[in-house]
Amino acid sequence: xxxxxxxxxxxxxxxxxxxxxxxxxxxxxxxxxxxxxxxxxxxxxxxxxxxxxxxxxxxxxxxxxxxxxxxxxxxxxxxxxxxxxxxxxxxxxxxxxxxxxxxxxxxxxxxxxxxxxxxxxxxxxxxxxxxxxxxxxxxxxxxxxxxxxxxxxxxxxxxxxxxxxxxxxxxxxxxxxxxxxxxxxxxxxxxxxxxxxxxxxxxxxxxxxxxxxxxxxxxxxxxxxxxxxxxxxxxxxxxxxxxxxxxxxxxxxxxxxxxxxxxxxxxxxxxxxxxxxxxxxxxxxxxxxxxx
Ligand code: SAM
Numbered sequence: 612x613x614x615x616x617x618x619x620x621x622x623x624x625x626x627x628x629x630x631x632x633x634x635x636x637x638x639x640x641x642x643x644x645x646x647x648x649x650x651x652x653x654x655x656x657x658x659x660x661x662x663x664x665x666x667x668x669x670x671x672x673x674x675x676x677x678x679x680x681x682x683x684x685x686x687x688x689x690x691x692x693x694x695x696x697x698x699x700x701x702x703x704x705x706x707x708x709x710x711x712x713x714x715x716x717x718x719x720x721x722x723x724x725x726x727x728x729x730x731x732x733x734x735x736x737x738x739x740x741x742x743x744x745x746x747x748x749x750x751x752x753x754x755x756x757x758x759x760x761x762x763x764x765x766x767x768x769x770x771x772x773x774x775x776x777x778x779x780x781x782x783x784x785x786x787x788x789x790x791x792x793x794x795x796x797x798x799x800x801x802x803x804x805x806x807x808x809x810x811x812x813x814x815x816x817x818x819x820x821x822x823x824x825x826x827x828x829x830x831x832x833x834x835x836x837x838x839x840x841x842x843x844x845x846x847x848x849x850x851x852x853x854x855x856x857x858x859x860x861x862x863x864x865x866x867x868x869x870x871x872x873x874x875x876x877x878x879x880x881x882x883x884x885x886x887x888x889x890x891x892x893x894x895x896x897x898x899x900x901x902x903x
Contacts, residue, residue, distance in 0.1 A: 640739025
């Protein structure tokens with residue numbers, strides 16, 4: 612029987628012994644509640660059939676639980692000061708590899724090929740650094756690897772954007788980019804008191820699972836993504852305004868835009884936030900058919 616890394620007393624002991632000081636700019640809020648960690652691992656459906664990438668292991672609070680449930684764990688940590696700490700706390704877990712890396716710059720396919728056997732489900736399970744939640748999510752879903760499951764803790768405000776419906780204030784290019792590729796569900800919410808130091812926002816665990824059948828057929832993913840991002844570039848302006856900024860304001864382009872919008876029965880004066888994902892997909896196809 613051992614005491615979990617995440618208990619408040621053991622976390623405190625480890626941090627003190629290593630003289631560790633939190634860096635706010637790296638989003639360092641460590642979980643000190645083993646019950647919450649158990650629920651995160653369960654929300655990810657973690658089993659011996661899984662190879663797991665963890666982003667930002669900290670001192671290994673979550674990594675320990677992943678090591679006990681998964682086949683292999685690859686943990687990417689940007690802060691070099693945590694490497695000696697992790698070498699110590701992860702010593703009992705031979706199935707954990709820690710790599711010093713910035714997840715946003717990491718070559719994920721290369722790391723996966725190097726550390727995993729390709730015979731297991733590929734998952735990401737992490738308590739994200741909140742200052743880069745959105746870039747990390749986009750990096751994961753746009754990576755040239757498909758994750759079977761992504762279970763991540765984030766600020767509740769971003770979880771609300773991921774689960775938003777059209778015509779709500781939280782609905783935008785992040786909602787569409789993620790929902791188009793994955794099923795999204797909030798597993799549970801976590802109070803700020805579960806962390807040291809306590810962050811100044813509440814948190815949610817979001818579970819993203821690979822869609823077995825696509826929500827909509829998209830023939831050109833890059834063109835679709837460009838259209839969605841461009842449509843929301845100036846949120847308060849009309850779709851027409853955003854589309855002419857994106858494609859051009861000359862008469863020939865305007866005629867093509869009008870024809871495409873007409874074909875999918877979308878009014879140019881609409882706001883992007885009123886369009887559903889299937890409507891954006893239809894518009895992307897119509898624009899392509901009109902040579903845009
Ligand atoms: N997993 C630990 C836990 O649950 O207690 C720590 C989570 S803490 C919210 C976020 C962690 O991500 C920190 O350890 C931080 O140093 C690390 N981090 C911050 N930016 C990173 C980046 N760009 N790439 C990899 N790790 C990063």
